Amino acid sequence: MAKNKSKKKYISGSLLFLLAFCFYMVFGPGRHRHQPKRQDTEIKNNEAKSSKDNTPLRELTTFTGKVTAIKDGDTFEVLFDGQxxxxxxxxxxxxxxSQAFGKNAKQYASDLCFGKEVTVISTGKRDRYKRVVGTIITADSINxxxxxxxxxxxxxxKQYSKSKELSQIEDEAREAHAGLWADAHAQAPWEWRKEKRTKKQQVSNQ
Structure with missing residues (x-):
């Protein structure tokens, strides 16, 4: 009889020890030791991302570099001072x-200056996409x-430029039916973008 009581005490003690061990593993300090590390990693990653997004832009006016990419007819990538x-x-x-004559404009721009050293003349202004807004002059003096x-x-x-010279050049190109002016119904890109935005808005409202 004494042996049975001793055996029961041993089993009860073992169960209590096992429960205590499980409780320690689930809720003990070991669990919390690892949590801050994960949080610290997330914070560091967020700080690194934020730092990258907030890289200060260079203040550029007149600079010379190589045209390394033609994004479209009026947007280029110029390598200056390694950046x-x-x-x-x-x-x-x-x-x-994706507009009519868009690919033609890109190709013509590429023929003019891709891979060439150019000078960018700017007031230092950047647009909402952080692009330098300026005039590009090639080494052989092509504006x-x-x-x-x-x-x-x-x-x-004309919404952003009052140049009489450029207005005159456009009139001459139109009269000569040059490039896109071969199409009597050529649509201005700002009107095309507005139309596209309107259609997108209509679809999202349906």
């Missing part, structure tokens, strides 16, 4: 890539902004 800078041609607006209008692959962006 790429997106440049938006001032005073003009080219057809979008790319002016040339895009002259060839009929860009509009004079």
């Amino acid at each position: 790429p800078e997106k440049v938006r041609l001032a005073d003009i607006d080219c057809p979008e890539k 790319v902004n002016r040339e895009m209008i002259k060839a009929g692959y860009a509009w004079h962006y």
